[in-house]
Amino acid sequence: PLMDFFTSIGLVILLFKGGSMVLANVITLGTLVAMQRYLQKLVWPMMALGFSVSFYQRARASTDRLDEIFKEQNEVREPPAPGPRQIRGEIEFRNLSFRYPGSEKDALKSLSFRSQPGMRTAIVGPVGSGKSTLLGLIPRFYLAPEQALFIDGHPVEEFNLGVLRRSIAYVSQEPYLFSETLMSNIAWGDPDNRMRSMEQVIEQSQLKTDLSSLPEKEQTILGERGVNLSGGQRQRVAIARAWWLDSPILLMDDTLSAVDVHTEERLLQALKQESGSKNLIISSHRISTVREAEQILVLNDGTLVDQGQHSELIQKKNSIYARFYERQRREEDLEQFLDTQARPSI
Structure with missing residues (x-):
């Protein structure tokens, strides 16, 4: 808006000053029209230059922040010697x-x-x-x-760290769901798991009744962070993901x-059997x-x-x-x- 304002002010000044000069026979009408066309042709390059400078500054600031992140050292380090390869869960x-x-x-x-x-x-x-x-x-x-x-x-x-975290299924307070299908989100940690039944996991996590409300059932694409699911549904998808991993520590x-009380009771019963x-x-x-x-x-x-x-x-x-x-x-x-x-x- 500010650039448009200054462009309009420039055009008004040109018409006022140029018009006066045309009336005074200092310049011809053709010269005034030519100047007005030149001014219009200069507007977009000047606006583009301003946008370029703005984008450059933003990119520079973003690059500096990314550089800070890349230079951060993780406090949790791998052990100097390989540790145990199997975990029972104590x-x-x-x-x-x-x-x-x-x-x-x-x-x-x-x-x-x-x-x-x-x-x-x-x-x-x-x-x-x-x-x-x-x-x-x-x-x-x-x-x-x-x-x-x-x-x-x-x-x-x-x-x-790889051995440790593969042996732990962790379900957080705010589970993160990806913009993928419901099935892909459940099988995210181990898509090639052949020891688990997707149908069984969906039923245990009390998601089976929710599939009827999804347009493509388990193949429905979820929005980023599961925006097209309720809070309880997101939590149950995260629980299904943890059960799919079948890790010794949950x-x-x-x-x-x-989750409502009745669904909670069914989940706890399934959890008792699953654990x-x-x-x-x-x-x-x-x-x-x-x-x-x-x-x-x-x-x-x-x-x-x-x-x-x-x-x-x-x-x-x-x-x-x-x-x-x-x-x-x-x-x-x-x-x-x-x-x-x-x-x-x-």
């Missing part, structure tokens, strides 16, 4: 404390527990208590202190938060998600404040877990009451 934290770079406060403090293959371990706690940090340390998204985190009795820093970071000999660690704000776990860890401000099974923890009055349980039980009772009141009487 995980142990030994007095682990962790602090994010640049932070003055520990995200996890003196954390110790063990989770065995075939075991379901649940993590609960308030927002910011360190649940996601704990799960992120296992696949080495963050650099854990040496000799503090062990897998199958070996320090996690001894494992090759980490689920609050992955049922957008088998896997080491399952799941974090959640919902007590209903974790109540059947063999081991429940209660975190508060990065500290393990309680540990046990659901039946044991709810007996500890005024504990964080008991308060969570009572509050959520009252909320469920209130929802049921309101639902009953909303139904028309017959």
Whole structure:
């Protein structure tokens, strides 16, 4: 708009000044018309020059930012010698404390527990208590202190990153889906897996009923980040992707938060059958998600404040877990009451 404004101002000045000169017989009308045509022909090259300078500056700034990223050194390094090639799935934290770079406060403090293959371990706690940090340390998204985190009795820093991460299926709070078909998104980590049935995985993750609403069923192209799916559907696709990998360690970071209660029950039942000999660690704000776990860890401000099974923890009055349980039980009772009141009487 600014360039158009100055172009119009130039044309007005040319017509005013040139018109005066034509009336004064200083120049001919043909000369004025020629000057006006020259001015019009100069407008686009000048605008293009301005665009080019602007694009160059943007490209230079973007290149500088990319250069900074390329020069960054990953804190998580490969071990100097190859570590174990097979992973069973036993995980142990030994007095682990962790602090994010640049932070003055520990995200996890003196954390110790063990989770065995075939075991379901649940993590609960308030927002910011360190649940996601704990799960992120296992696949080495963050650099854990040496000799503090062990897998199958070996320090996690001894494992090759490829071996370690192929043995872990990780489902994050905000799963990333690609602009590919639903089937491709599920099989993304291992498209050549012949040990799994795609139909079975879709059914276990409660996606079968959703296929009828998709135009091309499992061949439907998903938008970037799964924009054409609901939050619960995206989470279930991510869970199906984790089950497809069939890894010995399954980490689920609050992955049922957008799923309704009835679907959650069916997913948990399928998860119980699917876990088998896997080491399952799941974090959640919902007590209903974790109540059947063999081991429940209660975190508060990065500290393990309680540990046990659901039946044991709810007996500890005024504990964080008991308060969570009572509050959520009252909320469920209130929802049921309101639902009953909303139904028309017959």
